[in-house]
């Protein structure tokens with residue numbers, strides 16, 4: 001039942017061939033998608049054979065298929081988790097009613113907006129990562145980059161299916177728009193800020209996949225609770241792909257730390273200049289990259305108080321992380337939540353109506369999850385007997401959205417003047433010199449089994465292949 005029909009032009013498990021009009025519309029979008037991939041997807045990779053994983057069904061075993069694929073031939077398709085019979089809406093004003101199989105008229109505009117906003121992030125990250133293949137630290141890492149890229153492409157397909165299937169003509173127009181906006185473009189940028197930042201080097205890529213793909217995870221988890229059943233089923237399957245992206249980020253940073261610690265112990269130094277001269281990334285620089293990616297990513301959750309967030313929840317469109325496991329009334333009227341405010345130059349906590357603070361609730365769930373992984377990174381230093389520890393900066397640090405946008409706050413959470421901010425900026429965030437140094441480390445290493453000097457090899461290969469396996473053939 002959950003297996004995927006690969007005999008179709010567009011692989012799917014939604015019986016696409018039974019809806020001719022929809023099939024035709026999507027088959028018309030497909031060449032535009034491929035044109036987008038060719039123009040702005042991974043640069044110069046058209047003929048590479050990449051050892052990729054393709055889903056053959058949506059159950060957990062369905063991921064077992066690995067083989068060499070040319071990326072433009074990747075079987076992007078439409079995969080929804082199986083339908084749960086009798087599923088009910090379990091939060092908001094419609095609590096207890098049957099989940100919607102079609103879009104309720106009064107929620108149409110909001111649902112479309114949610115789907116377009118999510119959909120826009122997917123091609124954006126492919127665009128941001130477009131040049132990274134030129135400077136891969138190994139064949140293994142190159143393959144992981146491409147796996148992430150094709151899956152983000154598939155996430156775009158997932159959202160475009162919903163737009164075409166449920167939103168008629170304006171859905172089709174939105175689907176075209178998703179191929180027209182460009183990350184970082186001055187005239188027609190991607191919708192959300194972090195998706196217009198460049199991902200110029202592999203340290204940024206690993207931080208991005210750790211922090212920003214994790215934002216994706218939390219957004220998808222909130223949408224997986226949706227009363228609009230097709231959205232819930234689509235995002236459930238997307239989450240299985242997202243897990244790999246975060247693995248790439250977490251393991252990537254851990255391997256950078258491992259290599260740095262090894263050289264610190266070999267040279268018996270923690271002097272950034274000596275470590276840089278030895279071609280590895282010093283730990284304070286890693287902390288600055290972490291500060292940047294953490295702060296830019298938590299802005300993605302939106303303003304700390306938002307009437308849209310309240311509407312999305314109350315109308316049953318977007319739930320909370322683990323909505324079903326929470327023990328409250330799932331309506332939240334009259335409840336409050338602590339948000340930050342700035343009063344007389346100091347940060348204070350104040351109570352806000354919880355419905356309006358749901359962006360903050362999701363952001364706090366995200367922060368908790370992010371911190372757990374930072375603690376796992378710290379075990380690398382602990383094992384190497386190095387006292388340095390990474391930590392998440394304060395939630396108010398370097399924010400551009402919401403109440404905190406107008407105030408300068410140190411990573412420790414002290415409100416500082418503009419002059420103090422400027423004086424310390426390069427200790428807190430990557431400086432132009434840091435970025436130039438990281439850039440200088442980026443050289444292409446793709447001989448099977450070889451790894452760039454600044455990163456340790458992984459503990460094991462993909463699909464139990466050896467580390468010197470040829471994960472990408474260049475032809």
Ligand SMILES: [Fe+2]
Pocket residue numbers: 122151152155216
């Ligand atoms: Fe994605």
Ligand SMILES: [Fe+2]
Pocket residue numbers: 152213216241242245
């Ligand atoms: Fe992702």
